[in-house]
Amino acid sequence: HLTNPLRKLPAAHPLARFTSLWILYIRYIGYENRTLKAAHEKYGPIVCLGPKEVSVNCVKGGIREVYAGGFEKGDPTGGQNGGGGYNWYGFFKNYSGVDNMFSTSANKPHSIRKRMFSHIYSKSSINSSPSLAAQTSIILYNRLLPLLSAHITHPQDSSPGILNIYPLLSASTMDFVTGYIFGLASSSDFLSNPKQLAWFLDLYNSRRSFNFWPQELPAFTAAVQKYMGYRLSPLWVDEANSHIEKWTKDMCEGARRTQSLENEGGKVEDKPIVYSHIISGLAKEAKKAGITETTDFSDEVASEVLDHLAAGFDTSGITLVYVIHELSTHPEIQRRLQTELTTLSPPLLPSSAPAIPDAKAVDTLPLLHAVIWETLRLHSAIPGAQPRFTPVSGCQLGPEEKSYYIPGGVRVSASAGLLHQNENVYERAGEWRPDRWLEQVDEEKRKDMESRWFWAFGSGGRMCVGSHLAVYQMKYIVATLYSNYTTTIISDTNISQIDAYTAPPKSEKLLIKLHPQAHVKAG
Numbered sequence: 444h445l446t447n448p449l450r451k452l453p454a455a456h457p458l459a460r461f462t463s464l465w466i467l468y469i470r471y472i473g474y475e476n477r478t479l480k481a482a483h484e485k486y487g488p489i490v491c492l493g494p495k496e497v498s499v500n501c502v503k504g505g506i507r508e509v510y511a512g513g514f515e516k517g518d519p520t521g522g523q524n525g526g527g528g529y530n531w532y533g534f535f536k537n538y539s540g541v542d543n544m545f546s547t548s549a550n551k552p553h554s555i556r557k558r559m560f561s562h563i564y565s566k567s568s569i570n571s572s573p574s575l576a577a578q579t580s581i582i583l584y585n586r587l588l589p590l591l592s593a594h595i596t597h598p599q600d601s602s603p604g605i606l607n608i609y610p611l612l613s614a615s616t617m618d619f620v621t622g623y624i625f626g627l628a629s630s631s632d633f634l635s636n637p638k639q640l641a642w643f644l645d646l647y648n649s650r651r652s653f654n655f656w657p658q659e660l661p662a663f664t665a666a667v668q669k670y671m672g673y674r675l676s677p678l679w680v681d682e683a684n685s686h687i688e689k690w691t692k693d694m695c696e697g698a699r700r701t702q703s704l705e706n707e708g709g710k711v712e713d714k715p716i717v718y719s720h721i722i723s724g725l726a727k728e729a730k731k732a733g734i735t736e737t738t739d740f741s742d743e744v745a746s747e748v749l750d751h752l753a754a755g756f757d758t759s760g761i762t763l764v765y766v767i768h769e770l771s772t773h774p775e776i777q778r779r780l781q782t783e784l785t786t787l788s789p790p791l792l793p794s795s796a797p798a799i800p801d802a803k804a805v806d807t808l809p810l811l812h813a814v815i816w817e818t819l820r821l822h823s824a825i826p827g828a829q830p831r832f833t834p835v836s837g838c839q840l841g842p843e844e845k846s847y848y849i850p851g852g853v854r855v856s857a858s859a860g861l862l863h864q865n866e867n868v869y870e871r872a873g874e875w876r877p878d879r880w881l882e883q884v885d886e887e888k889r890k891d892m893e894s895r896w897f898w899a900f901g902s903g904g905r906m907c908v909g910s911h912l913a914v915y916q917m918k919y920i921v922a923t924l925y926s927n928y929t930t931t932i933i934s935d936t937n938i939s940q941i942d943a944y945t946a947p948p949k950s951e952k953l954l955i956k957l958h959p960q961a962h963v964k965a966g
């Protein structure tokens with residue numbers, strides 16, 4: 444302890460300087476986000492969480508150094524020959540340990556993989572993709588709108604128009620993301636298959652509370668199982684993972700078949716954009732590395748796309764449920780949004796099908812943009828800590844007036860949920876106020892709000908690759924819903940977010956009532 448430079452930092456708890464058991468316990472009981480919030484409020488922008496762990500909550504001396512500075516996900520001082528140490532994201536490998544971009548420990552292999560995807564997920568590719576436009580039209584007009592209208596005319600087990608909107612939002616985002624990855628013919632169609640949707644969500648969500656042991660203490664978890672025959676994570680979690688993996692491989696296989704038929708007049712919406720790209724990207728990499736024989740990339744491809752579809756559907760679904768909750772509790776903003784949506788041409792009404800308004804037109808609607816951004820700020824789908832490790836040589840962290848030397852191999856993290864609470868940047872930060880994004884502010888203030896402190900998608904080399912796809916689909920879904928309906932709350936009990944890295948509502952539901960607008964004919 445006496446030689447540990449972290450002893451000079453304010454400690455989040457008296458035990459934190461001496462043992463990591465305190466922060467492990469906080470994580471085990473699901474209190475990490477609220478504990479870090481209280482610690483930063485009390486002690487300022489840098490706090491010690493354990494003998495080899497700190498949390499930062501500032502831009503300069505904080506996220507700028509750690510994330511823009513490219514600190515690695517894996518501990519560079521650990522493992523054999525260095526570089527192979529603990530990596531919190533190793534938990535996100537699929538197919539019994541096959542890495543993907545998100546789980547990759549070191550920056551070098553990560554950036555090779557990321558370069559493969561940057562183009563297809565760029566804003567210009569997303570906004571101008573004929574495949575994605577065709578998929579959008581089909582998902583919105585042939586699936587989402589008929590389903591909403593059926594809730595009015597044939598309510599399943601409640602009064603007309605009353606429904607739990609959350610699973611429907613997850614279904615929409617899954618259909619969008621898998622559509623873009625695998626092509627529509629090989630993707631999920633959860634909006635039309637409620638049973639399949641329920642099957643998937645049950646498998647996916649049931650695993651959430653079993654992350655702690657394999658993610659925080661993977662070596663210990665494996666040792667307990669090996670030597671004591673005791674599973675700290677139940678067997679059915681592995682079984683749920685296997686089902687999801689098998690389902691993903693089936694979609695890969697579908698995309699492979701579509702791709703091989705591409706020259707035979709396939710439909711534009713069936714083009715497997717991401718899948719094709721990764722196949723050709725991996726083949727190019729293999730060629731560069733001098734590998735000439737045909738290599739089977741199927742596990743690598745599936746591990747990668749499984750991560751994209753999980754990251755993409757869950758986070759966007761969570762954001763959307765809060766968009767709808769906030770709009771339903773702010774009827775005046777909902778009305779202003781509906782007025783703004785009438786300016787779209789063609790309008791997003793069933794009578795316009797199959798034509799949809801241009802992606803750029805949807806993207807530049809000022810209030811829609813403000814509503815999405817304010818929700819990403821206040822209800823970040825990933826509000827939790829994003830851990831990295833300090834480089835071997837160590838670094839200086841903390842605000843200019845009081846920075847500290849941090850040695851190599853220290854776990855360091857920041858969180859969107861805390862950065863977005865800065866009152867100097869976001870006044871009345873606890874309130875959902877989309878108008879803050881529409882107010883006239885000076886250039887510096889705008890940069891603070893929009894880029895320096897806005898962290899819903901992270902920052903630096905490992906920030907979200909799917910942010911433009913996320914914003915694209917969320918804007919079209921919200922625009923479609925509010926072009927046709929008004930929403931009010933029926934029950935929002937336990938709508939607040941769970942205390943976790945990815946944070947859906949505690950209740951996993953939001954009961955709303957849909958009120959058709961005058962032009963909507965029930966069908």
Ligand code: HEM
Pocket residue numbers: 544545546557620750751752754755756758759762823824825828829830898899900901904905906907908909910912913
């Ligand atoms: C509202 C929606 C979304 C939010 C809030 C979000 C947020 C984030 C954040 C914060 C990270 C960095 C996490 C960390 O380093 O710990 C991330 C990474 C990532 N996201 Fe998203 N995301 C969203 C949608 C999507 C979509 C639609 C995709 C689909 C492709 C996607 C794919 C990924 C991938 C592959 C990474 C890892 C990137 C890398 O390792 O370089 N995300 N996301």
